[in-house]
């Protein structure tokens with residue numbers, strides 16, 4: 305595609321995933337703003353464009369992980385309860401067909417610098433290929449996983465086989481037939497990748513630092529008619545989604561763990577387990593993420609269920625250790641289908657890299673600290689991302705005084721409402737730092753924040769306000785709010801990407817708003833309905 309250079313537009317959006325597409329549609333089609341999306345990739349879909357590793361699929365069940373707009377859902381149906389990346393890409397094709405998105409997207413266009421020019425009240429945005437755009441509003445929809453993480457093991461570059469990061473998997477796929485595959489990392493990506501690779505590969509060796517306390521997905525095929533028959537309930541489903549903590553179709557129970565007798569508790573856990581998905585995590589007792597004793601009960605149940613699936617005693621102790629590695633649910637559980645049975649098979653192995661860390665990658669395999677060398681044909685890096693803040697810190701964003709965002713956020717993260725930054729007038733971001741991001745269903749988060757941004761921009765236009773910029777005090781308030789909410793939970797007790805603890809040297813802090821979607825929305829609306837409380841307007 306081509307566009308004028310320099311480009312003059314009302315709104316420049318970065319990223320063409322769920323967030324960017326939503327903003328483009330609402331701002332262009334309802335408010336009549338002139339909009340353009342700059343997208344580094346070649347297609348719509350954001351993370352579903354980048355993540356095409358074997359087994360990549362969403363851990364949220366149909367129809368929760370999709371847009372609430374009727375014209376998008378009314379004649380779209382899915383093939384599986386938890387769709388894979390191919391199906392999600394088809395969904396974006398459908399979205400494009402209905403909303404006509406692509407004509408306003410510049411693909412292969414990476415933003416490398418941007419700053420707000422006060423005299424003209426415009427953002428000046430530079431791309432990697434040397435082009436310039438001028439925009440009144442600058443909206444970042446870059447997601448929380450835009451910067452991949454490669455650990456610095458010696459010899460990483462010397463490996464002669466095939467090596468890929470999960471989010472940079474070759475489009476054409478990797479032939480694993482008869483191959484010895486190493487999967488490093490056991491986040492939601494590592495579990496999916498290992499599980500699927502094992503269907504083809506000769507052997508799969510998982511390098512695990514922390515066991516994933518994975519939950520049964522209970523995948524199933526969906527039929528067209530069943531979904532079409534349910535469409536009448538969709539408006540209500542999408543409304544209800546916003547009333548739950550995580551933007552799902554279910555929520556925490558009204559009771560605490562020890563309100564129930566042991567027998568009742570067992571029965572309740574069993575029902576959540578059978579229902580599958582995140583229910584054992586997000587529809588359980590309301591104190592599970594707050595109280596260590598309550599949490600231990602959940603872990604004990606998980607342990608009993610999971611250990612029963614693994615016959616090899618050594619693997620059993622590594623994959624589902626008697627002593628819990630961290631509180632249950634304070635790191636993201638993956639949804640699995642036959643992960644434990646697969647790992648139990650003799651050809652597959654799990655290496656505990658907490659006990660024996662990786663020492664070196666050699667041209668034909670991996671050496672661990674205990675001196676053991678294992679040969680591989682393929683290495684899959686499922687080592688995650690400089691999550692939540694990494695992408696935005698990496699874009700050359702300068703504040704009105706010329707200070708780079710990476711500097712502003714060097715010692716920790718400051719934003720207002722998880723959508724704006726002081727010194728960055730008329731810049732809004734979504735599904736990023738200090739928003740409900742990691743603790744919410746993506747499309748729900750995008751719609752709550754996107755709707756706020758749309759309403760804010762409409763108000764700015766109606767009231768003839770040139771720009772808004774949050775006060776420093778507002779950022780202090782928001783940071784304190786985010787931290788205080790998180791400190792009441794068990795989240796800070798684990799080393800997770802939620803806490804920035806997965807990247808060596810990154811400040812340890814809660815990066816996400818843990819108060820749930822309804823409370824978050826209320827806070828944001830309060831500012832909007834009170835003449836942009838917390839912002840300076842000009």
Ligand code: NA7
Pocket residue numbers: 449455470488489490491492493494511512513514636657662686687688689799801806
């Ligand atoms: P995650 O969840 O950050 O997982 C990364 C994994 O890689 C995790 O198991 C890490 O172990 C492991 N890791 C990272 N560095 C190392 C080193 N140096 N040595 C050994 N193991 C390492 O990323 P994902 O891609 O799985 O998922 C990201 C999110 O995307 C996910 O939560 C979904 O919401 C979608 P650790 O646990 O830190 O001990």
